[in-house]
Amino acid sequence: MNKSVYASPDQVSETKRHILTVLVDNEPGVLARVIGMFSGRGYNIDSLNVAEVSNDENISRITIVTHGTSEVVNQIEKQLLRIVPVHSVTNLNREDSSVEAEVALVYIYISENNKKKVYELCDFYRARKIENENNTTIFEIAGASERVNRFIKEINEITKVEIVRSGPVAISSIHKNEEE
């Protein structure tokens, strides 16, 4: 639905998940400008990731996962471009080919009963053991969000876990080739 005090007349298109990558000048307040635009205009942020990607040019890349109809996401992209320190906005859903990945750290309670199952599952998902103390083990799993979701769902059925997830970062593979 478009944003207006009146209901939108247009057919409402399907709500979809979109990954936006935003290149910004790495200056104070830039993240606040970006997320303030989302909250101020009533858009959704499902996950958000920021890190400096180029030291010399002082540029950060923000990866935002949002959901909305294509009209709403269009508007989000244009509103992002109005922010002065924003260099570019790319909607990876519109790119032909993009790669996304995220990292999750999973704190797993292990007992003699479930030990075998847990290790089998971790092996299957190629989750890497990074710490082992008493009855708990921390595993790291990286990959597409769906894969991480599946892993978490299955491990939850076996034992109690505690999870931290980075949220996805993504990059367009086609785009990079063209630039080179």
Next chain:
Amino acid sequence: MSNEITGAEIVLKSLAEQGVEVVFGYPGGAVLPIYDTLFKQNSIKHVLVRQEGGAIHAAEGYARSTGKTGVVLVTSGPGATNVVTGLTDAMMDSVPVVCITGQVPSHLIGSDAFQECDTTGITRPCTKHNYLVKDVNKLSSVFHEAFTIAQNGRPGPVLIDIPKDVQFAKGAYEEKNKIIIPSHRLFEPSPDFEKNKIEEAVELISKAKKPIFYIGGGCINSGPKASKLVRELINMVGSPVTMTLMGLGVVGSSDKNSLGMLGMHGMYEANMAMHECDVMINIGARFDDRVTGRLDAFSPNSKKIHIDIDESNINKTINVDVPIIGDVKQVVEKMISVWKEKKYTIDTVSLKSWWDKINKWKAIDCLNYNNEGKQIKPQYAVQRLYELTKNTKTFVTTEVGQHQMWAAQFYKFEEPNRWLTSGGLGTMGYGFPAAIGAQIGNPDALVVDIAGDASILMNIQEMSTAIQYRLPVKIFILNNEYMGMVRQWQELLHGGRYSESYTDSLPDFVKLAESYKAVGLRAKTTDDLDDVINQMIETKNTVIADIWVTKEENCFPMIQSGSAHNEMMLSKDQKQDKKSAEKGKILV
């Protein structure tokens, strides 16, 4: 380095290099070093307001009446928070303003120091961009970038927050032309911008049978040349044109093609023409909800062309067929040359029957009101004001409410930049300080604030400012002892329960004027009106003219919230159907 100067001196030097002649402000602890430097120079004039909110509206009035950038200087904490309304107003109406705020010294930031607030945090959503400058050596480049950003693309307010220690610190000054602003921070259309879209648009216009131009404030922001070009294009096509509240004056009211204002309180013929047109050419307007009415019934059968400098306005509320991103004067200039190059003509037979239809709507005479009796009708007061000032170079500002709409309907504007009103934010209290700013920028012109009795009290303290600088600003109050527009909505939508909309205990405006050593005048009946207006114009002093108007007059025509362009209410007797009235009630 020997050529280092203090931060405060850099501020003044930057302003001077940017061509700033006047600053509107109010001193305080965190800007004392800048005020001290101001004291030692003569090139920049400072106008002392009586509340910071007045400073920013004055800067807006100055900017909109002169086309220059308005500059505001206020202190930290309450100084900064008091300008928030004005910044939002400038953001909504795209007014170039640079606002300088003092901040507590760097080492105290975050300690809840006296008069500390998170100014950049508070103003982030209501400025185009803002800065907290912690390094004196970056101060001049920040200033030059700030002025460029305020004026570039779609103009807007920019705020610069300067901690007090940075104002004292010494640093290097960099000149304007030495600063390189990266292109992504600005709006820079390429020279060949949108060529295909422009050709597509012009062809579409040439094939129109029922065209209408829908003109907005973007044409005014693009400069006086834009208005000339827009007029030229419209004359070439011979098409009717309607203007938004912000666009009044782009095409003269007396122009044969002009249908006047459109929208909620716009002209019947303008709204009907918008509803029935086959090609709509939106130049510099943004399909605001006051203009469109109900969206699912907005101009259902037209192809829409939308020229806007801000891409986020495209398809925001209304989907268009031909979007063109660019500055009005550049785009329209190209459109004219394409029209000439391709030797386009318009189907004159269809155009004639379109005009015949429009003239029938015009014949309804939607602004007609009952003007019997000795009591002054507010519409009549504005009409007389127009008749008696039309041969003078006049700037009209307004507050917000019924008087604003009557001013828009009954005062005829022939030029751009003469009409200053708060359109987007709808800020009561805007008009009087804006008039002060307009008068400072145009010392020889007549500046009239058409006000309501409630609105004027929101910034009445600026009487002192007007008197101190000997500004012959005229305040023309349509006094009905009500917040008229609130009362009108309560009458139409809330069963006539006038909850808190009666402005009890009003001051005696004549005595109020006199207490400031201004001139107070009063018109109680139609017999007094012309004399009062003439006396007001002739007085070389600040004047408050208290015009007693009929108390329960409604502003018509009106598209009620939830209704469409072709469902205009011409009078109170014409009721909105119940279902859309109920739906409309929840809207603003």
